[in-house]
Amino acid sequence: MSREVTPIADQLRARGMRVTAARHAVLEWLADNPHATVEHVHDGISQRLGSISKQAVYDVLKACLEADLVQQIKPAGHPARFERRTGDNHHHLVCRSCGRIEDVDCAVGARSCLNPDHDHGFEVDEAEVMYWGICGACRTAATNAPGDDHSRQ
Template sequence: MLEAVHANPHADTETILTAVRRNLPDVSRQAVYDVLAALSAAGLVRRIQPSGSVARYEARVGDNHHHVVCRSCGAIADVDCAVGETPCLTPYDSDGALEGFVLDEAEVIYWGLCPNCSAEGTSGSQP
């Protein structure tokens, strides 16, 4: 299962199921869901779910990277964190709501059109 996630970055469960069944044809759909949940809980894979999309899984863990999603075709790519001062990732806490929290991650999703959809003049249909 972990090999399938490594071989298919940002894959949904169906894609991972298909990849796993190439080597283990009798694996159940529920087993794939259960193992993906366990791998996510153990920090071996990262689960992301952009708005309007099914859950996706990636093997890039241990860093705080972000994603860009094409509004038209749904393609997803990694985006490294901004280097230097990043005021949008420093939460404003005027009412003390963050008191006691130890922040260790920020999730940012950039939306737009991928190069293929942009060249085709496709309008966005995703959120």
């Protein structure tokens, strides 16, 4: 059900990138499965592609990252996650326990928290807002069976 405005192949070509089965599969799959880890992506597209190395997934994601076709989220202590939604300054809600991520629109309105009052000589290009907490599933799991987090989303 990926309702792409532009076909994936065109998006790649528009940036001068080669169109490969791996790239197509990753981008298509990611559109339907936001906040996926490399592991998730690999599992997800291996079926559709027959097989693909994990390194290729890293390569594809890195290329798409640089081409601004995907965005990366790296929550401390959890593997990186990827999503197709880029450039709209939205933030993320991260579960401390399982690493699950949800999107959150900027609570203070677009770009309001993007400029620090004092930049210490830095050239700032991004403001990242991350809300940390425990998701519903993990809270339930914790009360039912204390001490066992059912980890990994």
